[in-house]
Amino acid sequence: MIWRLTRNILAIWGHTATSYTHDSYALGEVDLPAEKQYKHDTAAGKYEVTDIPARKAYVVYLADIFEGYIRVLDVSDPGKPVVLHSVHAPMYNQGYSVHNIWASEDKKWLFATEETKRSSLLVYDISNPAKPGFVSAYRSELVADNSLIHNVVIKGHIAYCSWYKDGVRLIDISNPVHPKEVAFFDSSVRSFPDSEPYHGNWSVDVDDRGLIMISDIEEGLFILRRTAK
Numbered sequence: 001m002i003w004r005l006t007r008n009i010l011a012i013w014g015h016t017a018t019s020y021t022h023d024s025y026a027l028g029e030v031d032l033p034a035e036k037q038y039k040h041d042t043a044a045g046k047y048e049v050t051d052i053p054a055r056k057a058y059v060v061y062l063a064d065i066f067e068g069y070i071r072v073l074d075v076s077d078p079g080k081p082v083v084l085h086s087v088h089a090p091m092y093n094q095g096y097s098v099h100n101i102w103a104s105e106d107k108k109w110l111f112a113t114e115e116t117k118r119s120s121l122l123v124y125d126i127s128n129p130a131k132p133g134f135v136s137a138y139r140s141e142l143v144a145d146n147s148l149i150h151n152v153v154i155k156g157h158i159a160y161c162s163w164y165k166d167g168v169r170l171i172d173i174s175n176p177v178h179p180k181e182v183a184f185f186d187s188s189v190r191s192f193p194d195s196e197p198y199h200g201n202w203s204v205d206v207d208d209r210g211l212i213m214i215s216d217i218e219e220g221l222f223i224l225r226r227t228a229k
Contacts, residue, residue: 022065023100027107029058029076030129032084057084059129061101061110068097070112072130084130090137091116098122102154109135109176111159113149117197121152121161123176138179140169146194155206158182165192165200168214170226185224187216 037050057074060081064071072085089097091114099115103126110124110132120137127133139149140163147166152159159171159179167186171179188200202215212224 019064019067019069019071021062021071022098023063025061025063025101025103025110027059027061027103027126027129029056030107031055032057032130033128057130059084061103061132063098063101063112065096065099065115070098070101070110070124070132072132074130085132087124087132087134089114089122090134091119099149100151102152102159104154104173104176105156109173111152111154111173113152113161115148115150117148118145119149121149121159121171121179123173123179125176135177136179138171140166140171140181140184142166142181142184143169144194146197148197150201151203153205160204160206160212162201162204162214164197164202167201168204168212168224183226183228185212185214185222187214187219187222190218 032055034054035052037052039048041048058076060073060075062071068089070087071083074082074084091097096115099113101110101112103110108127110126112122120139122137123135124132125135143163143166148164150162150164152161157172157174159173161169161171163169165188167184169181170183172182173179192199199217202217204214206212210225214222
């Protein structure tokens, strides 16, 4: 299940913050490990430690593109979402950042796309679903420096990535720490200046039959099937 939100106003660490959420991914109900929460008592000059027991949570990840964050929400009570954690994307200072997010089917890995120059497919370890840990950033050697990654969809052990002017790239994530490109299809048949990155493969999806559907901004809809594995 994916929730697409346009704007969220959240209570973050006791303050009200407004951020733009471009995309979201509902991981669902998961187990969170026990942890310790530290709070600095300035007056007493010491830290207060609170033991938080293991618990269940309904986790949703938000892609806040302009702020460059992946935010982790517990929406067990949809009327009172709780921010569990926020992770800054590596390329945030290069422009727009986390555009969309998707988890592996085993719920152990989270993948994100950075819609900015020299952007990559980002890989996070979510063995603790509340605290994604950055692992690696994958970028195909066949992709031009000025080409932006836009969306990722996970099916099985393959990450299907729309990479604008460089088409759809199929990335084998059997070993998420070391992704490997195994196939691609470039729907763009026109040439565009380097200063105009927003052309070509806009988005990608794949169904249970293995049909890959991509939308090209200029050329329209393509329906593909991978012919070699």
